[in-house]
Every structure is written in C-alpha cells, then in structure tokens.
Amino acid sequence: MPYVTRFAPSPTGPLHLGHAYSALLAFDRAQAAGGQFLLRIEDIDQSRARPAWEAQIYEDLHWLGLSWPTPVMRQSDRLPQYRAALQTLWDRGLLYPCQCNRRDILAAVSAPQEGAEPAYGPDGLIYPGTCRALPRPGEIPEQALRLNLAKAIEALGPAPLRFEETGEHPAQHEIALATLPDTLGDIVLARRDMGTSYHLSVVLDDATQGITEVTRGADLFEATQIHVLLQRLLNLPTPRYHHHRLIRDDQGKRLAKRDDARAIATYRAEGASPQDIRQMVGL
Numbered sequence: 001m002p003y004v005t006r007f008a009p010s011p012t013g014p015l016h017l018g019h020a021y022s023a024l025l026a027f028d029r030a031q032a033a034g035g036q037f038l039l040r041i042e043d044i045d046q047s048r049a050r051p052a053w054e055a056q057i058y059e060d061l062h063w064l065g066l067s068w069p070t071p072v073m074r075q076s077d078r079l080p081q082y083r084a085a086l087q088t089l090w091d092r093g094l095l096y097p098c099q100c101n102r103r104d105i106l107a108a109v110s111a112p113q114e115g116a117e118p119a120y121g122p123d124g125l126i127y128p129g130t131c132r133a134l135p136r137p138g139e140i141p142e143q144a145l146r147l148n149l150a151k152a153i154e155a156l157g158p159a160p161l162r163f164e165e166t167g168e169h170p171a172q173h174e175i176a177l178a179t180l181p182d183t184l185g186d187i188v189l190a191r192r193d194m195g196t197s198y199h200l201s202v203v204l205d206d207a208t209q210g211i212t213e214v215t216r217g218a219d220l221f222e223a224t225q226i227h228v229l230l231q232r233l234l235n236l237p238t239p240r241y242h243h244h245r246l247i248r249d250d251q252g253k254r255l256a257k258r259d260d261a262r263a264i265a266t267y268r269a270e271g272a273s274p275q276d277i278r279q280m281v282g283l
Helices: 017-032 051-063 077-090 102-109 149-156 176-184 200-207 217-231 265-267 276-281
Strands: 003-007 036-041 094-097 144-147 161-165 171-174 189-190 211-219 240-244
Touching: 003 211, 017 036, 017 144, 017 211, 017 240, 017 265, 017 276, 036 051, 036 176, 051 265, 077 094, 077 144, 077 189, 077 200, 077 276, 094 189, 094 240, 149 176, 149 217, 171 176, 171 217, 176 217, 189 200, 200 240, 217 240
Parallel strands: 003 036, 161 240, 211 240
Antiparallel strands: 094 144, 144 189, 161 171
C-alpha cells in the first residue's frame, strides 16, 4: 500500500515553529517513503476559523518548500459526510443527546465522593453520564451527541483495540475495551455549534484520504484510543500513528498560536530562511 500522510492545521491563528516541525517531518517521511504528503484544513470551528489564516497557512508552507495535491480537503465542506456517520451510529442506538454544559459536568464530577478527584481523559473531564438515561427522541436532535460507551463496547465484542506506533517509542499497542469507561467515558461526537467533533471528523477524513500513517504531536497520543474505537465502530481502516516530540519555549511550555513571536511569518519577516527553520526545530 502506498505511503500517505498529512498535515492538518486549523486556520485559527498563525502557524508557529511547532507546526513547522510537524509539517516538515510529515513531508520528509512521505518523501523518504516515495509516498504522498497531503494538506487538510480543519475548519469545523467556524466561530474561530478565518480565511486570512487559511491563506497564511498556504503561504507559510509553500515558503518552507512543501507541496501537496490540490484541491485541499476542507472540513467545512464535509458536514454531510459527518452527519451520515452520526446517523449510522444513532440508528444503532450508540448515541444519545446531551444538554450539559461544562459547568454542569464540573459540578457533577466535583460532588463529594469519598474524597475522589475528578477524572480526566483525552477529551477532558470524564462525563458522569447525566443525560445517558433520558428518553431518546426518534430522530437526531440539533444538540450535542455523546457516544454511549457501554453499548459501543457491547457492540464491538471482546477483541481489544490495536494500533501501531512508529514514533520515538515504536510499539504495537493493545487496549482492553473494559478499561475504556474509566479512561474515556461517553465522549462527545457532535458539538451543538459544529454538528460534528474533532474526533469524529479526523477519523472520517483520514479514511477518506487513504492516510496510512498519521503524523502528529505527542499531545494527541492518548486520543488515539478514541480514534481506533471509532474506526472499529464505523468499519474504517486503522492507520499507523507517528507521534512526535513537541516544540517548546525556553520555559519548557508547549507552543500555542498566541505565541506570535515564534510564528513562521515572524521569522520570515526577520530574514530567516527555510533551512534556518529546519535547524531551529532540530531537522
């Protein structure tokens, strides 16, 4: 199978050195394998996405020497595909509507329970199941939708989740389904203001683009169990995963889009070259 990887930024701010490292690493791995590097624009959060930031992404990446096939996949063009997947899961009884906001969830998980601390998973606070037992309407409502994890595990059978990690610590991972309620909870698969979620969209997009290896930061490693779970539920292939180190500031903090001083465009304006950027990120 030909090698295919991708870089999938969100157009919500300037690309920084961390983005440069991830994009360059993915591009280099594709080149070394004689494969393909794809660009995808993850713009499901339309409240924050801006055309100017998307244009800046193309400009910065071209300046770094990267190229990719066009047209570029944009998540905002794929809402019908996400809706179809949600409908499939809904028809199987694996989703339920949730009306809780973050304050409700925090209040529920912070209630005194023998001094136990609230549990966190890769999607934040583990949901306590407040809305799980409420009556389910006949059709998908226009509100947040959660995966009923207990029913999903029952539907999948006993086989563990499996995926191959090719990053700094290569391994064949197996995750027992019985552990997921404690580590994931009932994750959100559609947010009220988006009609989808990062986890659902990224799984469907990777499958549609034929991604054979996902190249992304180590901060997303724990989310991989969510993605492999959804791949199993939706009968999609599981790619390999290459989680790379994160680029940090002088205090050891991971870079964020608010770190404009480390934006690629800032270095360009100060006269840096693409090779300078490679050296800064250790390539």
